[in-house]
Each structure stands twice: as C-alpha cells, then as structure tokens.
Amino acid sequence: LQRATTLGFRGEAIPSIASVSRMIISTGVEGEGARSVVEIDGGTVLPLRHESGPAGTTITVADLFFNTPARLRFLKSDATELRNAIEITQKLALAHPEIAFAFKSGVQMLFQSPGDGDSLAALAAVWGIDSARGVVLVDRYAAGVRIRGFISPPEFTRATRAYQWLFVNGRPIRSRSLGMAIEVAYRQLTPERRFPLAALSISIDPASVDANVSPTKTEVKFQHEGTVFDAVRHAIKDTLLERGMIPSADGIAAANAALRGVGEPVRQFGLPLGAAPIFDTAAGGSANTMVTFGIESGSGDMGMGLSELVSQAVTYASTASTVDHAEPVQSNTDSADVGSLLDGLRLMGQTSDCTFIIGENRQGLVIIDQHVAHERILFEMLCRERGHAAIESQALLVPQTAHLDPREAAVLLDRLDDVREIGFDLEPFGPGSFVVRAIPSALGTKNPVLVLKEIVEEMMETSQRDRIVPPREILWITCSCKMAIKAGDPLTMVEMQKLMQDLALCENPYLCPHGRPITIVLSWTDLLRKFKRS
Numbered sequence: 004l005q006r007a008t009t010l011g012f013r014g015e016a017i018p019s020i021a022s023v024s025r026m027i028i029s030t031g032v033e034g035e036g037a038r039s040v041v042e043i044d045g046g047t048v049l050p051l052r053h054e055s056g057p058a059g060t061t062i063t064v065a066d067l068f069f070n071t072p073a074r075l076r077f078l079k080s081d082a083t084e085l086r087n088a089i090e091i092t093q094k095l096a097l098a099h100p101e102i103a104f105a106f107k108s109g110v111q112m113l114f115q116s117p118g119d120g121d122s123l124a125a126l127a128a129v130w131g132i133d134s135a136r137g138v139v140l141v142d143r144y145a146a147g148v149r150i151r152g153f154i155s156p157p158e159f160t161r162a163t164r165a166y167q168w169l170f171v172n173g174r175p176i177r178s179r180s181l182g183m184a185i186e187v188a189y190r191q192l193t194p195e196r197r198f199p200l201a202a203l204s205i206s207i208d209p210a211s212v213d214a215n216v217s218p219t220k221t222e223v224k225f226q227h228e229g230t231v232f233d234a235v236r237h238a239i240k241d242t243l244l245e246r247g248m249i250p251s252a253d254g255i256a257a258a259n260a261a262l263r264g265v266g267e268p269v270r271q272f273g274l275p276l277g278a279a280p281i282f283d284t285a286a287g288g289s290a291n292t293m294v295t296f297g298i299e300s301g302s303g304d305m306g307m308g309l310s311e312l313v314s315q316a317v318t319y320a321s322t323a324s325t326v327d328h329a330e331p332v333q334s335n336t337d338s339a340d341v342g343s344l345l346d347g348l349r350l351m352g353q354t355s356d357c358t359f360i361i362g363e364n365r366q367g368l369v370i371i372d373q374h375v376a377h378e379r380i381l382f383e384m385l386c387r388e389r390g391h392a393a394i395e396s397q398a399l400l401v402p403q404t405a406h407l408d409p410r411e412a413a414v415l416l417d418r419l420d421d422v423r424e425i426g427f428d429l430e431p432f433g434p435g436s437f438v439v440r441a442i443p444s445a446l447g448t449k450n451p452v453l454v455l456k457e458i459v460e461e462m463m464e465t466s467q468r469d470r471i472v473p474p475r476e477i478l479w480i481t482c483s484c485k486m487a488i489k490a491g492d493p494l495t496m497v498e499m500q501k502l503m504q505d506l507a508l509c510e511n512p513y514l515c516p517h518g519r520p521i522t523i524v525l526s527w528t529d530l531l532r533k534f535k536r537s
Contacts, residue, residue, distance in 0.1 A: 006209040010174055010220075017062075022046035023074065024067045033058035045070045082417040086410050086463070089114055093129040093409065094168060094175035097202055100125035106409070112434065114409040126153055126202060130166065131408045131435065138200060139246050143238035146230050147211075150238035152203035157189060157243070160197035162460045162484075170204040174214055177221050181205075184232045188239035201239070205231065350499050358490040360499050367526035373502065374490050375515035380505045381483035382516045386476070395444040396426045402440045404432060405452045411459045412437075418462060425477075427455065457481045480516040 020026060021043040031038035038056040042049040068075035078084055089106060096104040096116040103118025116128040127135035138153040152170075167185055169176050181203075189199050211226040225231050347365040353373075354361060360371040407415060412435045415422065422429070426443030442451040461477045488494070494502070506512045506521070513521055531537040 007214060008172065008209055020064060020067075023071050024069065025065045027063040028060070029054070029056065029063075030060040031056055031058050082413065085413055089409050089413060091175070094170070097122070097125050097129050097168065098170045098173045098175060098204065108413075113413060123153070129408060130200070130202075131406050133406055134166070134200060134408070138202075139242060141203065141238050141242045143234070143241060145234050145237065147208060148231055148234040149206040150203055150234055151206070152201070154203070154239055154242060155200035156246075157192035157199065160199050162197065162457050162481075163464050164198045165460065165463060166200045166202075167198060168202045170202075171212055171214070171223050172206060172209060173204075174220065174223070176214075176223050178223070180228055180232055181235055184235040185239065188236045188243070192243070203235065203238075205235070207231065348503065350496065350503065352496070353494060353499070356491065357493045360494070360502070362503075364524070366524050367528075367530060368524070370523045370525070371503070371506075372490075372519070372521055373492070373494065373499075374487055375519050376502055376506050376512075376521045377487040378483045378515045379509055379511065379521060380502070381487055382479055383509050383511075385479040385482060396428060396441040397444040398428070398441045399439065399451065402438050403452050405429070405437045405439055405455050407435050407437065407456065407459065409435060410463065411435075411456065414462050415459050422455075422458065429455070454481060457484075476516075483516060 017026075017028075022045065025045065026043045028041045028043075029038050037053045040052045040054055042052075068078070079087075085108060092104055092106050093114060096102070096114075100116070100122045101118060101120040102116075104114070104116045105112065106114040114128070117124050123135060123140075126138070134155075137159045138155050140152075141154055142151045143149070164182065167182060169178055169181050185199070185201050185203075207225075213224040213226075214220055216222045216224050348362055348369065349364070350360060350362040352361060353359065358373065360373050360376075362369040362371065415437065416431065419429075419431075426441070427439065428441035429437045429439045432438040437455075439451050439455060442454070458477055458481050461481060515521060528537065
C-alpha cells in the first residue's frame with residue numbers, strides 16, 4: 004500500500020457493484036477461442052459457463068440498485084449519470100491510450116478511443132478533433148517529477164475548468180493546488196474569466212503520493228506538494244515560452260490600440276482630491292453633472308459596450324463648453340437596496356492592471372470588478388428587452404457544423420428542443436456533430452459554433468451543480484459575458500462613471516449572472532484597525 008502502482012488496492016469495486024446489480028463478466032485470452040462467463044444476480048454467483056468470442060474482457064452492469072431502492076434515490080438524472088460515466092471512461096482512455104475504450108448508451112456509440120498508444124489520437128477521441136488541433140505537447144522532468152501531456156495556447160480557452168484534467172501515475176485526480184498551478188502559469192495571459200485546456204499526466208515515485216485520501220480515490224496527497232506545484236507551473240510556462248505563445252508587450256498594446264487611441268485612460272487615483280461623488284443618496288442626488296450614453300431599445304447592435312462610448316465621450320467633451328446644462332446622475336434605489344453602496348460614491352480610477360475600479364463611499368473603500376459589473380448590466384438589459392418576447396432567428400448563409408465531445412453531445416441531445424426554442428436551428432449530423440442553420444439574432448456576427456459550445460458548457464456546469472437554468476437565461480448569460488468589457492481594458496473616467504450609473508439601475512448590483520461578486524467594500528473601521536488606529 005505504500006507503493007501502489009495500480010488503480011485499485013483491495014479489489015472491492017466489482018464485488019460491491021455485483022451485490023446491488025445484475026452483472027455479467029465475460030473474459031477470454033487470445034488463442035484459446037473461448038470466453039469464461041460469470042453471471043452475478045444481486046450478489047448470487049451463478050454457475051460458470053463458456054462462450055466463443057474475441058480476446059478481452061467485457062463487464063455488463065444492469066438494473067443497478069434494483070435490490071436496494073434506498074440507494075437508487077441518491078442517483079441523479081439519467082442524463083447527469085450518463086455524463087459522469089462518459090467522463091470517467093474518457094479520463095481512463097486518455098490516461099491509458101494503449102487501451103481501446105468503447106462507450107455505448109443503448110445502441111448508440113457515444114465514445115470510442117483507438118487504443119493505439121497515440122496520446123494525441125486519444126485526446127482527439129475524447130475532446131474532439133478541434134480541441135486536439137489546438138493543443139501543444141508538454142514534456143518536462145524536474146526534481147523527480149515528470150509532467151507530460153497537452154496544453155492550449157492562451158487564446159484557446161473554455162468557459163469552465165471542465166477541460167483541465169490531471170492524472171497522477173495513470174490515476175485521474177482532482178487537485179485545487181495543481182489547478183492553481185495551471186492558473187498561475189497562465190496568469191496575465193488569459194485575464195478574463197476563461198480557462199485554458201490542459202491534460203497533464205504527472206509521473207512520480209508512488210511512495211511519495213497517497214491516493215487513499217478519499218473513498219472515490221479522486222484526491223491525492225503529495226509528500227512534497229510544493230515541488231509538484233512548481234513542476235506543473237514551470238512545465239507550462241517553459242512550453243509556452245518555447246513555442247512562442249506568450250504575447251509581447253507590443254502585442255498586448257496592439258490589441259487595445261483602438262481603445263487607447265481615443266484618449267488616455269485615467270489610472271490609479273486619477274480623480275482630483277476633493278472631487279464630488281457621482282452618487283450622493285444622503286443628499287438626494289449628485290453634485291456632479293455628466294452626459295449619459297445609453298443603448299436604445301430596439302437597437303440592432305445588442306453588443307454595444309463601454310469601449311464604443313469612448314468616441315461619444317470625446318465628442319461630448321469637445322462640445323461641453325456649449326452645453327448649458329446636463330442631467331445629473333441619479334441612483335435608482337427603488338429596484339434594489341443599493342443605497343449603502345452608492346451613498347456618497349466617488350470614483351478614483353483603475354488599478355494598474357485595468358481589472359478593478361477603485362472608489363470610496365461613506366462606508367469605506369469600494370472595489371468594483373469592471374467585467375462582472377458590465378456583465379450584470381448587459382444581462383439585465385437582455386432579459387428586460389428580449390426575455391419575454393419571441394427570440395428572433397437569423398439564418399446563416401452557409402450552414403456550419405459544430406463538433407462536440409461525447410459529454411457535450413449528450414447534453415445537447417438531451418436538451419435539443421430547449422436550444423431550438425432560443426433561436427438555434429440545428430440537428431444531429433453524425434456522432435458528436437450538429438449542423439447549425441440559424442442562430443439567435445442577438446448574437447450578431449459572433450461565431451455561432453463557439454457560442455453554441457459556450458451554451459452547452461453552461462448547461463453542463465449548471466446541471467452538475469443540480470441547478471437547472473432555463474436555456475433562454477443561459478443564452479443571455481453567454482451573450483452578456485461575450486459582450487462585456489474585459490479585465491485589462493483601460494477605461495476613461497467617463498466610462499467608469501457610466502458603468503456605475505448603469506449598475507445602479509440593476510435589480511441586483513452585487514452579483515453577476517454567474518454568481519460572482521461585483522463589488523467589495525473595505526470599511527473605514529477595518530482600515531483603521533489594520534493600521535492600528537482604533
């Protein structure tokens with residue numbers, strides 16, 4: 004047990020499952036021409052029999068928990084359990100590419116790996132050809148740890164961590180620490196809430212890792228966790244550098260050239276001291292005056308974000324001297340209890356990485372995540388303007404084909420009618436493929452295949468948390484996330500003020516549609532205490 008080199012220790016799984024199901028084990032060795040068949044009915048072993056067949060082993064489990072109905076109630080929906088079964092089979096296929104796996108549900112083949120020992124071919128079978136084409140090989144050895152597998156370039160990301168798989172000595176695991184190692188390696192390269200693909204196999208001395216931490220064997224404990232953390236982080240960083248995948252400062256500047264070209268953004272503490280707050284609920288309004296830029300109902304461009312407001316802001320600034328009066332910014336405290344947040348709010352500027360907006364109110368320092376704030380604004384706008392009306396579809400000039408991995412395909416097949424109701428015209432087109440003929444008009448010119456995959460990923464994520472979200476709402480969540488400004492986008496003071504003005508009109512100005520916090524307030528009392536002034 005101190006140097007376990009197999010996936011099981013005591014051989015409990017097969018007899019345990021056999022005791023609560025009807026199981027058939029058929030196995031044969033090449034050349035003997037006959038297979039031995041063992042049938043177990045609820046724990047009762049029936050007489051051994053023989054039959055002809057190919058070499059290999061087949062285990063069939065039917066009527067799981069038929070004799071223990073209490074446990075049957077703990078199973079989730081058929082679709083959820085099917086996805087879980089597919090995922091564990093896929094992980095085993097990727098960890099052991101020399102073994103061929105076939106996964107059927109009824110008569111439908113959902114997943115099949117070649118078993119030819121080619122890790123990339125196994126990855127293509129598991130995650131799809133498109134994903135396999137976009138990854139690069141990692142192979143590094145340091146301090147007794149070998150890291151081998153595949154990672155994606157920084158621009159090739161997914162909406163969740165569902166495509167970050169880790170293996171230790173051939174065993175699929177989950178590790179918050181190693182997940183953080185991946186995140187640290189990609190930090191500053193994927194600033195928005197996106198996650199790169201990673202399938203990494205960690206080979207290490209079995210005596211230095213304990214896989215018997217949890218009953219599911221999905222968690223492990225390393226004797227030197229810091230060493231493994233650094234090995235994963237450096238393996239990713241070195242590969243990205245070696246392949247020229249880390250963008251230069253000039254590249255990052257070019258990506259934001261259009262935004263920066265309009266005007267120099269106000270940076271940290273860019274607001275002069277003594278400037279009036281943009282919201283003052285105690286006084287019943289604001290002493291500031293500013294023009295407001297809105298998105299008119301019925302506008303064809305549903306994706307107008309703060310970056311488009313810059314040019315309007317410059318135009319306004321150039322003509323401001325001719326304007327006698329401008330409407331003051333008013334906070335809306337009727338739709339939500341936002342008074343405490345907006346009470347005397349005064350903005351100071353952005354953090355140096357252009358991710359957070361810093362301000363102060365009567366409670367203390369206020370930190371606003373600009374991406375999730377704008378995401379909440381756009382989400383409520385879409386729900387308000389489009390949420391109750393029929394969703395318009397836009398036909399594609401040329402139909403496109405979406406290639407999904409088996410788990411995604413199972414989700415989409417299960418909720419195909421729901422997806423059609425939100426404006427997609429699509430139908431199955433072979434194993435794991437769907438032909439898309441029309442998309443929701445709200446998506447505009449966005450890539451229909453990528454957005455469809457985003458929606459399916461959201462469905463997978465919400466169903467795994469046992470929180471079934473209506474497809475229409477998932478569409479708006481995906482659209483708002485795609486259209487929102489990103490972490491790293493510099494904003495002018497006018498844009499920041501506009502963002503806070505629109506946030507004040509939201510029904511929920513505290514959480515984005517995904518449930519992430521929009522604002523954090525560090526109270527004056529806490530600040531005084533930290534500086535030992537109270």
